[in-house]
Amino acid sequence: MSDFRADSYKFLPRSMQEEFRAFPDQPSAPAIARATVPLREAKVALLTSAGIYLKDSQLPFDIERERREPLWGDPTYRVIPRKVGRDQVGVAHLHLNSDDLLADFNVALPLDVFAELERSGRIGSLAENNYSFMGYQGASNSAWRDQYGPELARRLNAEAVNLVVLAPT
Amino acid sequence: MPVLARALEASGIPTVLVTMMPELGERFHLPRIVGVEFPFGHPFGMPHDREMQRTVAETALALYERLDLPARSDVPIRWPIEWKIAYKGWQPKQPAPIIQYLEEQILAKRRLASE
Numbered sequence: 450m451s452d453f454r455a456d457s458y459k460f461l462p463r464s465m466q467e468e469f470r471a472f473p474d475q476p477s478a479p480a481i482a483r484a485t486v487p488l489r490e491a492k493v494a495l496l497t498s499a500g501i502y503l504k505d506s507q508l509p510f511d512i513e514r515e516r517r518e519p520l521w522g523d524p525t526y527r528v529i530p531r532k533v534g535r536d537q538v539g540v541a542h543l544h545l546n547s548d549d550l551l552a553d554f555n556v557a558l559p560l561d562v563f564a565e566l567e568r569s570g571r572i573g574s575l576a577e578n579n580y581s582f583m584g585y586q587g588a589s590n591s592a593w594r595d596q597y598g599p600e601l602a603r604r605l606n607a608e609a610v611n612l613v614v615l616a617p618t
Numbered sequence: 619m620p621v622l623a624r625a626l627e628a629s630g631i632p633t634v635l636v637t638m639m640p641e642l643g644e645r646f647h648l649p650r651i652v653g654v655e656f657p658f659g660h661p662f663g664m665p666h667d668r669e670m671q672r673t674v675a676e677t678a679l680a681l682y683e684r685l686d687l688p689a690r691s692d693v694p695i696r697w698p699i700e701w702k703i704a705y706k707g708w709q710p711k712q713p714a715p716i717i718q719y720l721e722e723q724i725l726a727k728r729r730l731a732s733e
Contacts, residue, residue, distance in 0.1 A: 453694035455653035457641040460705055464717075469642065478647040479624040481687050482632045488682055498619055499659065519715035544714045545659040546707060553665035562662065562671045571679065585714070590621055598622050602629035612682050613626055614675075616636045616661040617619035 491611035494576035498584030499550055499557040499618045500542030502527045509541035510583040522585040524592035529579045531560055544585050545618060557618050576610050584618055620646035634678040636661045640690055650681040653692035657708035
């Protein structure tokens with residue numbers, strides 16, 4: 450345990466500081482899901498918004514449409530299997546420099562790190578399916594609230610996942 | 619992402635949010651938040667630095683084992699690259715379309731005002 454508090458605004462562009470510092474407190478506290486199995490038995494799935502996709506078998510996120518319509522962001526997601534090589538991974542994300550992600554996707558989607566944690570017995574398993582989407586959702590997050598959020602919740606429940614580690618970028 | 623975390627929690631699956639903006643997660647009252655003071659795009663740390671990535675992962679797993687929720691636990695690691703370089707370095711080489719769009723809007727307004 451440490452007293453260190455990360456500065457949430459340290460790397461945020463000046464043009465966005467005001468908006469995020471003034472972001473309103475959301476009215477209601479959400480339901481809290483309780484852990485139902487010990488960590489050493491838990492199936493863990495990873496999810497990131499880094500815009501990662503598989504170059505050989507998946508379409509990239511639609512950054513061409515975003516270039517034409519700057520207020521729109523691709524709301525779809527990609528399933529990333531637990532075993533994936535660096536050369537299979539592409540990144541389609543216009544809001545980040547993707548060099549470090551392409552060099553080592555573990556910076557946002559730590560599949561290799563969690564495979565190690567599975568081998569050492571710290572977690573039960575890393576899920577077969579992990580999930581990637583592209584973080585810029587434009588002027589609306591309704592697709593995620595109404596469609597993809599509930600759909601992912603159903604999938605992860607069907608896959609008997611006990612913990613989801615979410616890594617926005 | 620906070621919206622998704624809330625949907626997953628409501629469906630019965632525990633979540634941990636590993637984020638560069640823990641304050642934003644707190645405003646959504648998410649139950650388990652790991653704050654990292656890293657440049658955007660790097661929630662688990664430096665490329666090829668397995669030890670740093672493992673430290674972040676361990677911090678997230680420790681929150682799964684906590685019973686006193688909501689809880690926030692930040693990773694006490696300083697980014698090893700100078701701020702100015704890291705601040706510029708995480709951003710795309712070309713400004714994102716929305717940034718270009720907003721800049722054009724501002725310029726158009728200025729033009730109108732000066733006419």
